[in-house]
Amino acid sequence: MADLGAISLWIALALAAYSTVGSVAGKLRLSPALVESAQSAMYAAGLALMVATLSLVVSFISRDFEIAYVAAHSDLAMANKFTWVAFYAGNEGSLLYIATILSIMSAVAVWRAPEKFKDALPYTTAILMLTLTFFVAVMAVMANPFDKLPFVPLDGDGINPLLTHFGMFFHPPALMAGLIGITVPFAFAIGSLLAGKIGDEWVDAGRVWGMVSWVLLAGGLLLGSWWAYTILGWGGFWFWDPVENAAFMPWLGITAFIHSIMVQKRRGMFRMWNIVLINVAFGLALYGMFMNRGGSVPSVHSFGASQLGWIFLLFLAVGVIVPFAIFIWRYPLLKSAQNLDSMLSREAAFLVNNMLLLAIAFVTLWGTVYPLLSRLTNDEEITVARPFYDQVNGPLMLGLVFLMGVGPLIPWRKAGMASLRKSLLPPVVGGLLTVGILAALGLHKDYALIAFGLATFVTTGILMEWFRGTRSRHRNSGENYAAAFFRLIAANRPRYGGYIVHLSVVMVTLGIVGTSFFGVQKDVVLSIGESTTINDYELVYLGTVEVQKSNRTEFTSTVQVFRDGELLDTLRTKRAFYPSFNMAATAAAIRSTPVEDLYVVPSENLPDGSVGFRVLVNPLIWWMWVAGPVMVLGTVIALWPQKIRAPAPARPPRRFVPGPRPSAA
Amino acid sequence: MKLSNLLAPLVYTPYKLSLRVLLSLSLVTLLTVTSLAQVNGLHAQTPEPPEGSYSESQAQGIDRMIMCPVCPAETIDQAQVEISFQMRAVVREMLADGKERDEILDFFVERYGKDILAAPPKTGANLVAWLAPVVGFGAGLVAVFLIIRSMSRQRPALLSAQPVQDAGLIPYLQLVDRHLDLTRGGTSNQPSYSVESRGTGVPEQTEGKSEKEDKG
Numbered sequence: 005m006a007d008l009g010a011i012s013l014w015i016a017l018a019l020a021a022y023s024t025v026g027s028v029a030g031k032l033r034l035s036p037a038l039v040e041s042a043q044s045a046m047y048a049a050g051l052a053l054m055v056a057t058l059s060l061v062v063s064f065i066s067r068d069f070e071i072a073y074v075a076a077h078s079d080l081a082m083a084n085k086f087t088w089v090a091f092y093a094g095n096e097g098s099l100l101y102i103a104t105i106l107s108i109m110s111a112v113a114v115w116r117a118p119e120k121f122k123d124a125l126p127y128t129t130a131i132l133m134l135t136l137t138f139f140v141a142v143m144a145v146m147a148n149p150f151d152k153l154p155f156v157p158l159d160g161d162g163i164n165p166l167l168t169h170f171g172m173f174f175h176p177p178a179l180m181a182g183l184i185g186i187t188v189p190f191a192f193a194i195g196s197l198l199a200g201k202i203g204d205e206w207v208d209a210g211r212v213w214g215m216v217s218w219v220l221l222a223g224g225l226l227l228g229s230w231w232a233y234t235i236l237g238w239g240g241f242w243f244w245d246p247v248e249n250a251a252f253m254p255w256l257g258i259t260a261f262i263h264s265i266m267v268q269k270r271r272g273m274f275r276m277w278n279i280v281l282i283n284v285a286f287g288l289a290l291y292g293m294f295m296n297r298g299g300s301v302p303s304v305h306s307f308g309a310s311q312l313g314w315i316f317l318l319f320l321a322v323g324v325i326v327p328f329a330i331f332i333w334r335y336p337l338l339k340s341a342q343n344l345d346s347m348l349s350r351e352a353a354f355l356v357n358n359m360l361l362l363a364i365a366f367v368t369l370w371g372t373v374y375p376l377l378s379r380l381t382n383d384e385e386i387t388v389a390r391p392f393y394d395q396v397n398g399p400l401m402l403g404l405v406f407l408m409g410v411g412p413l414i415p416w417r418k419a420g421m422a423s424l425r426k427s428l429l430p431p432v433v434g435g436l437l438t439v440g441i442l443a444a445l446g447l448h449k450d451y452a453l454i455a456f457g458l459a460t461f462v463t464t465g466i467l468m469e470w471f472r473g474t475r476s477r478h479r480n481s482g483e484n485y486a487a488a489f490f491r492l493i494a495a496n497r498p499r500y501g502g503y504i505v506h507l508s509v510v511m512v513t514l515g516i517v518g519t520s521f522f523g524v525q526k527d528v529v530l531s532i533g534e535s536t537t538i539n540d541y542e543l544v545y546l547g548t549v550e551v552q553k554s555n556r557t558e559f560t561s562t563v564q565v566f567r568d569g570e571l572l573d574t575l576r577t578k579r580a581f582y583p584s585f586n587m588a589a590t591a592a593a594i595r596s597t598p599v600e601d602l603y604v605v606p607s608e609n610l611p612d613g614s615v616g617f618r619v620l621v622n623p624l625i626w627w628m629w630v631a632g633p634v635m636v637l638g639t640v641i642a643l644w645p646q647k648i649r650a651p652a653p654a655r656p657p658r659r660f661v662p663g664p665r666p667s668a669a
Numbered sequence: 670m671k672l673s674n675l676l677a678p679l680v681y682t683p684y685k686l687s688l689r690v691l692l693s694l695s696l697v698t699l700l701t702v703t704s705l706a707q708v709n710g711l712h713a714q715t716p717e718p719p720e721g722s723y724s725e726s727q728a729q730g731i732d733r734m735i736m737c738p739v740c741p742a743e744t745i746d747q748a749q750v751e752i753s754f755q756m757r758a759v760v761r762e763m764l765a766d767g768k769e770r771d772e773i774l775d776f777f778v779e780r781y782g783k784d785i786l787a788a789p790p791k792t793g794a795n796l797v798a799w800l801a802p803v804v805g806f807g808a809g810l811v812a813v814f815l816i817i818r819s820m821s822r823q824r825p826a827l828l829s830a831q832p833v834q835d836a837g838l839i840p841y842l843q844l845v846d847r848h849l850d851l852t853r854g855g856t857s858n859q860p861s862y863s864v865e866s867r868g869t870g871v872p873e874q875t876e877g878k879s880e881k882e883d884k885g
Contacts, residue, residue, distance in 0.1 A: 054695055124768070129698050197743035236747075237749060238746070238747040238748075238749070240747070241742075243742075243743075243747065245742040245743075273820075340820070343820055343821060344817055345821060346821060347693065347817055347818075347821070352817050355813050355816065355817060356813055359809045359810065359812070359813045361811065363802070363805060363809055366802065366805050367802045367805075369807075370798075370801055370802060371798075374789070374797075374798050374801075375784075378794075378798075379788070381794075382794050384783060384790045384794070385783060385784035386783060386784055386786075386790060386795065386798070387784045387785070387786060387788070387789075388735065388789060389736065389742065389744065389786055389787040389788060391733065391734060391787050391788040392786075392787070392788035392789070392798070392799075395788070396799070400806070422738075424684045444884055480844065523725070525725075525726075525727060525729055528758070584693065588749075596806040599814070607749055608749075609872045
């Protein structure tokens with residue numbers, strides 16, 4: 005199996021390299037046959053990588069410890085379902101996963117590419133395959149998952165216990181797929197530039213693949229937060245560490261892109277800007293992968309630690325500089341088809357949205373880079389961590405939430421004051437009332453007040469749009485309200501899917517604001533029978549059961565929760581000690597309700613049987629986890645193809661331009 | 670729904686009914702959010718601590734400013750190692766002695782260096798760390814403003830009625846426009862339609878679809 009995998013890797017490398025060169029050569033020498041063979045080579049490279057993936061999976065299942073990677077990341081005690089996780093537990097397997105996903109996405113993207121883009125497709129193929137060549141080459145030469153040990157160990161080292169969590173089945177693969185997925189819209193954009201296309205042919209593919217990456221990244225980030233919340237044992241879900249930031253920044257970039265690309269799709273504007281945005285997003289994605297592959301130490305210092313880091317840094321530099329050079333070369337082609345009509349228009353709102361998103365990305369990058377700068381210029385060691393990001397990014401994010409409420413209500417082109425007042429009145433009233441009522445109820449944290457006000461503002465705006473559309477359908481076609489509602493969504497999926505995603509962002513906002521401003525936390529040591537209180541909960545510690553498992557000692561502690569003297573719940577927290585890793589993994593016991601979570605996690609088991617607990621009350625965080633599925637649902641609706649597919653138009657799609665009003669009706 | 674009655678006269682009369690419904694919708698949202706937030710808001714009101722003592726949340730605020738010296742990228746609030754337990758205890762001892770937040774932070778800076786703080790102090794050269802984002806954001810705002818202005822100052826795009834290719838769609842499109850007009854209240858965008866002859870007379874599909882979306 006090891007040999008089969010290794011051979012497949014080299015075959016994939018040859019095919020990807022050939023596909024890169026063949027596409028460009030075929031395009032330049034006007035040889036359709038060569039272009040076609042290069043395209044077939046791309047599909048074949050995908051197949052070869054799938055064979056390699058399969059070989060590694062089989063090696064894991066058969067616990068072929070002769071393979072160094074298998075020995076390092078599994079052992080005989082590991083349940084087979086964790087093969088999935090062990091596969092990407094280290095650099096080698098992650099690279100194989102990334103390469104396989106890229107090859108599959110490339111194949112689907114090229115296969116489904118619109119007819120009108122055919123002219124530029126060889127360049128797109130070449131860019132995709134160049135990226136694939138890089139990953140496969142790095143893997144084959146420097147981090148080969150099929151490298152053999154000189155001897156066959158009796159047992160492997162086992163899987164990192166922190167990874168044996170449900171969230172880990174989806175969080176890393178979703179993030180890695182999202183990061184590499186940005187290559188696809190990027191390849192379409194640059195391919196279009198290289199072919200000298202005027203501008204809009206790549207937009208549909210760019211939008212669809214941009215959204216695919218977006219939802220993978222968003223889902224990956226949420227799952228990662230959830231994993232941190234349930235297992236890292238400190239009660240929070242996000243702490244702006246460099247690796248988190250590295251995944252967060254490309255998400256910001258691609259969020260800006262999928263908004264801005266709508267303007268090009270609908271109005272033929274922002275052609276240069278969209279190219280810049282996708283370049284930025286791609287650069288940030290490469291940076292994210294570099295941070296992840298550079299080493300396990302979550303800090304910038306780690307890039308010397310692994311040789312891979314430097315190679316990735318080099319690729320990052322090339323991946324940023326070359327596309328910008330192409331952009332500057334093709335700059336004259338990218339003129340907008342339309343002009344911006346007014347500051348008060350959706351186009352303008354999108355620009356401000358882009359600016360805010362990039363500002364957050366900039367702050368995040370700045371926070372990562374500043375300690376280095378400080379050391380170089382000032383010779384002073386400085387840490388930039390959570391308090392900095394909270395203070396600087398917090399207001400920017402609120403601004404973003406505000407725009408999320410305004411943007412969809414402002415019409416394209418130019419907003420009339422009267423219509424603007426009418427569509428903004430209910431949301432503004434809703435938002436102000438929320439602030440007023442909460443303030444009257446005695447909530448005096450300004451930040452939180454503003455955030456709750458904005459949450460209502462956005463939600464009201466969305467509900468209003470839904471209501472208006474539904475009523476209009478109901479009145480004019482006689483559909484009942486439910487049917488009208490669903491058909492309304494079905495009739496304009498990008499728009500109403502987008503609204504659902506916006507609602508999920510409001511839910512995430514509630515979770516963040518609730519925990520950051522109203523969370524209560526307490527550390528206590530309890531011996532059996534002792535109790536503690538937090539808010540109106542009373543917790544009684546009943547005892548701990550110790551169980552020896554093959555690779556760990558598990559401590560299960562039982563805590564009863566009372567409120568007003570009534571038994572609410574019995575919680576069981578877990579703490580497992582893994583001697584071979586000298587590492588403890590905790591699992592918090594969480595009593596979750598939409599109002600607040602009661603969160604109990606054991607931090608230490610003392611010899612006398614008492615246990616150190618951390619107890620938290622995290623308001624509204626429930627909404628954050630529910631937001632995940634809502635977000636995915638919204639994206640799927642927005643991406644779902646409309647039933648009638650337009651045949652390729654002979655001319656650029658028409659715009660709906662209002663003509664002169666008929667003088668007599 | 671008294672409020673909606675109060676506000677209704679403020680707007681265009683034909684929309685009174687819809688406004689009422691809209692306002693009640695906004696009220697529903699608002700009530701959900703407020704009721705959810707209220708429960709927590711009441712919790713959050715901690716009484717003023719008596720003289721000489723400190724609140725746990727105050728101590729945690731300080732914990733979150735201090736990095737754990739042995740575990741990269743974690744504060745002593747998060748880290749589950751012995752030294753962070755001890756440092757947390759020190760923070761609480763000092764608070765109990767009546768020390769201020771800044772004094773406690775200085776104490777740790779003296780022992781471990783400036784990088785023990787989770788964020789650079791807002792003084793001296795480190796002000797750059799805090800000001801750069803503000804300056805960058807300001808520059809971004811100005812840039813966006815200038816871009817919008819320059820883009821909107823160019824020669825306005827030619828306004829012309831573009832013909833619809835499918836004559837059968839015209840009544841439908843007019844209907845859509847009427848609805849949009851009713852619901853949006855805009856009176857300015859009244860398009861007119863004309864049919865473009867394509868020789869065969871066979872209408873081409875789907876153009877109307879995309880135009881309908883465009884109005885959204």
